[in-house]
Amino acid sequence: MRGTNGTQTRSQTGSQTGSGSDELIFFVNGKKIIERNADPEMTLLTYLRRKLGLTGTKLGCAEGGCGACTVMLSRYQTHTQQLLHHAVNACLAPVCSLHLVAVTTVEGIGSVARKLHPVQERIARAHGSQCGFCTPGIVMSMYALLRNNPTPKMADVEEAFHGNLCRCTGYRPILEGYKTFTVEGGCCGGGGRGGGCCMANGNEAETSSEEDADEASSLFNAADFAPFDPTQEVIFPPELMSLTKGQRSASLCFRGDRAVWLQPHSLDEFLRLKWEHPDARVVVGNTEVGIEVKFKNMVYPVILAPAFIPELNAVTHTEAGIVFGAACTLSHMGAVLKQAVETLPPHQTEVFLAVLEQLRWFAGLQIRNVAAVGGNIMTASPISDLNPVFMAAGCKLTLIDKDGRRVVQMDDMFFTGYRRTSLRPQEVLLSIEIPYSTKTQFVSAFKQSPRREDDISTVTAAMSVTFTPGTDVVEDLKLSYGGMAATTVLAKKTANRLLGRRWGEELLQEACTSLAEEMTLDPSVPGGMVSYRRTLTLSLFYKFYLTVLQKLRQQGVNVEEVGADCLSATEIYRPETPSSVQVYQAVPKDRSPDDVVGRPMMHLSALKQATGEAVYCDDVPLYENELYLALVTSSKAHANILSIDTSAAECMPGVVCCVFADDIPGSNATGPIEYDETVFAHRQVTCVGHVIGAVVADTQLHAQRAAKAVRIQYEELQPVVTIQEAIATQSFYQPIRTLEMGDLEAGFKQADHILEGEMHMGGQEHFYLETNVTLAVPRGEDGEMELFVSTQAASKTQSLVAKVLGVPANRVVVRVKRMGGGFGGKESRTTILSTVVAVAANKLKRPVRCMLDRDEDMLITGGRHPFYGKYKVGFLNSGKVVALDVSYYSNTGNSMDLSLSVLERALLHMENSYSIANVRGRGFLCRTNLPSNTAFRGFGGPQGMMVAENWMSDVAQSLGRPAEEVRRLNLYVEGESTPFRQILDQFTLERCWDECLSRSRYQERRAAIDLYNRKNRWTKRGLAIVPTKFGISFTAAFLNQAGALVHIYTDGSVLLTHGGTEMGQGLHTKMIQVAGRVLGIPCSKIHISETSTNTVPNSSPTAASASSDLNGAAVQKACETLLKRLEPYKTKNPKGSWENWVTAAYFDRVSLSANGFYRTPDLGYDFETNSGRAFNYFSYGVACSEVEVDCLTGAHKNLSTTIVMDVGHSLNPAIDIGQVEGGFMQGLGLFTLEELHYSPQGVLLTRGPGSYKIPAFGDIPTQLTVSLLRDAPNDKAIFASKAVGEPPLFLAASVFFAIKDAISAARAESGISGPFRLDSPASAERIRNACCDRFTKLCPPAEPGTYTPWSVQV
């Protein structure tokens, strides 16, 4: 191998003789990096975080699915002399692939200390950052977009975010903030685009009408934003440009522990290397190989990286079509095809359009920017989205090896088995030719996945038909499906049968019958959803059939006309940019500007979060002698441990020791309430993911590799996995709870109708963007240990760590700066990890750290309890419910954890907002072999209320009455009593209901929907309005207490500490607002550093929505004490400043430190006697949602949602609206999208964002209105406010019932009426299966019990 200047390159010698590595040169934030030991297996993310200490870029999943790790890569393309900027996932980018690349991270574009970039500032000021863990990634996606296109449209912004997830905000504020950069955005960034600049005009607190002069509808003021000037961006390093020009044809070799990276500079060299190393793995984008190495434990000793070889990147226009080099990225291919579509005659571009349609929903932009077309083909995945199009279109592939090239047709001979192709070992894919279509050819592509954005297909398809010119006679037909076999397949039999036939109803019928026969699936097939997938093959063909009919008619061919009612089935989904309204009551105009209570103040960490300066637990710099820990967990749901063999693990590089139960100096027994768990499983395991031991090593990689090498022998025992299995075997924890009021028997006698039903609600993964993490640092004396933990429960962590270490609690300090989301998932289950890390740190007397990988976190830590509800409801002809008997079964898992309280809250919400005279609820805790389920926003309330809304909708449906009338009829009124005998006072629900009806224009909408549904057969719209009443307080009375500690320093600055933790919900911001008001000083003088057990002891977990109430009151008391102490100095010097008074008090030897304590009065409900107050008060809300369902695919669109929420006098409307929207979107995930799949053996199959889908940007309702109920002071909480964290989540049930309403309309078309069972979530599969029609009839489900399903409903 020779360089262009004729000199021999070092890499050639390296690759042949096995000597050292080349230098890897790249730039990070303008700084040159020369790496002489680049490890081919190291990702850019690890390099940034661990080697460069750039911790702004976050790790959320390590699989390209969350976008938290987004950075921008820039390179100079010599042949076009262009600078290319791309957003990419640092978690998948091999550091070796970065030679001569400029990396820009969030730290590189701005900082709070230096200067903020507008992209950072606007997301923060628009309230688009709550926990902030997703924020740097979102900032970088937006930044990369603006580098390429300084004046984007909203559609560009939405596309840029296809690969980013946020679990907190509900996305609306992020879009709103970034809208200001767009042409539609209303803000020109100071540039004065059409109609002047809002920065000059200002738009704060717009009032919505003259009567409501204090009604505000803007949460931020764009006039406060710094202008955006694209000319001021960081320049591409000039040195890098000259290096690029000079070294463009260098070959490279990098060697690591287990792999060598060979980067050939020419095609010849590539082919020679492939010849020498036929087993070498070719890597281009690494989006597939990266996953294999990380999650499938694959080791590829030789990696060939041909990404920069010109022939593999070439795009050539030929007579037959366009030829793309195999290393062309999907983004590049998309751009070329788009241009071709714009310039070529339409009949030539049918295939191109089909490819573009698939690319629209292919992964996120970060993946498309690096993933190559060749990588997609060669992965040979059965659910590839492009391969069906390539196959249906008859694309040609050029394969090449050292001896020559051959061209093959991409047909069913090419894919020879699951992820196998007909390529020979020494061959590689050179290029693909995508053909032009002909005048009589029509092509369509379809992708159906649980979520539209960035999701794997359930079924993906492409269809191509060619007609005899001027006729509707089929000359050629290719029907290609993915997701229906181990490879992409052609439905050849069906296609052959239809050749020569005319395109009409008869052909359709035959096609469907034939496809139903040909596209079969084993009922146990991986991925499940068997009937649904089979039905989809027919439904998608039907869509194609209708589309082609239309096109034939447009060409003047005499075919039947597509009925107007069927047209919507042919429409291609185009997302609409969401619009939103937020309404809240502005503070009185005469209020002091220093008093920020009630104002939409920005989250106080938001700016730091947007710049990456905010420090999360794993961002704490490494201690010099720090070690890393990886867990060893059970692979069996229920088994005796026969032996544990650590010999292989202990010999592995970097390993320091293994840790097991024997290393515990204190007690192995643990658990948040009952000590019914062990820190390390001892003899028996009771769930997959049960912690058995741990391995400690010098690095994360070494620890994780060694943990996988620990061998455990099991004796398997029969597991109990599902609720139904637990019921059958009576596997319950005690107690069984009952809550009863009235006379049930009399109630049922009085009823005109009695109806019975049941429903199952799936669980939910918290999916906090930051996984669990603990860093334990032994202090070296008296058994002291300091722990940095991402936990909602600092004191509980302290006590359980002390217990396992056998030391008094006063030796353990737990510190929490902030969490990257919690949602209940970090209330008790965090101690699974912290106790283990503490034991290891204690054993080794060295700092030990562990941050769980996403898959581990999902496997081990449990989530929201799945519930099964069974009910019998008695009601009058009017719809008035008079009797209810309901039983709840929760899948509790392998320990009690907080499950009894969760179940109790479900029972305390079993009637939701409805008054029922005679009621009995029973609750059962199912003991199963799943990881213990735990707290999750709503804490059982949503499950309790969901079953209630289900019987309420059944009642309406069975009577044929409008559901909203029946709901309204049954609503509580002021002064009525709940089944737990709590009188409802200050009852604002009716006001919320009426406002929601009018704001949503309910009746108008209903009429429009009915009309729409009459006019459309295959898309149906639905509408539902749902109330919520949520009890505020911990149901365990003792937890309703809080403490605060306030120090005033002599310079007047205030350090505030309280018992609550910050997880994005804005608690610290609200507490500073409270302290500011009480002390009468601006918030800028007050600081909260962290939550710690040595400042405020015995704190309750930050949970139950009550933290502002409890801690706010404690802060108020502490501040009042201090204020009282300062009073004499104020009186003495009334014109003096705060600093004067503080100094005077100090010199007078007055203590400037005080604590405050608060306990909620008069609480203490007793289930045994059904007496005592359960809740301090209730939060109320109502939501109305409209959806549109595609009856053929089961997909749905969230068209509109209107929420009216009573949050009392809001402490901070921006934060409260953020909680309403974020909670609502999390509920939307729970009720319509998120599905955890477990195998019948209790193995969690969905362990990351690739398979578990939380709502994405595109799931926001197109119109979203949130109104905080005005004039609703609450006399039971701080400054008349109300709790808001959990209550809004349930309002997403309005979407579920709107979907059910739409399905009812679809079923009516098939003559089916009356109540029907729809379990939660209303996934696309469930929706499609419920919309019974001619296609579903052809694909009936297999008889249960005759096969072992891939997953079971737990």
Ligand SMILES: Cc1cc2nc3c(=O)[nH]c(=O)nc-3n(C[C@H](O)[C@H](O)[C@H](O)COP(=O)(O)OP(=O)(O)OC[C@H]3O[C@@H](n4cnc5c(N)ncnc54)[C@H](O)[C@@H]3O)c2cc1C
């Ligand atoms: C988050 C995420 C989302 C995704 N979404 C989708 C999706 O929506 N639809 C979909 O279809 N796929 C999806 N994928 C899969 C993946 O992105 C694609 O398969 C991608 O095109 C692979 O390209 P790559 O360059 O990254 O491949 P790499 O990982 O670099 O390589 C993949 C395979 O192809 C082989 N290979 C690559 N080039 C050649 C060549 N020239 N000759 C011979 N072998 C070669 C490699 O050896 C390897 O086996 C997704 C992946 C991720 C991580």
Ligand code: FES
């Ligand atoms: S961490 Fe990279 S995409 Fe999630």
Ligand code: FES
């Ligand atoms: S703010 Fe987006 S994940 Fe928390």
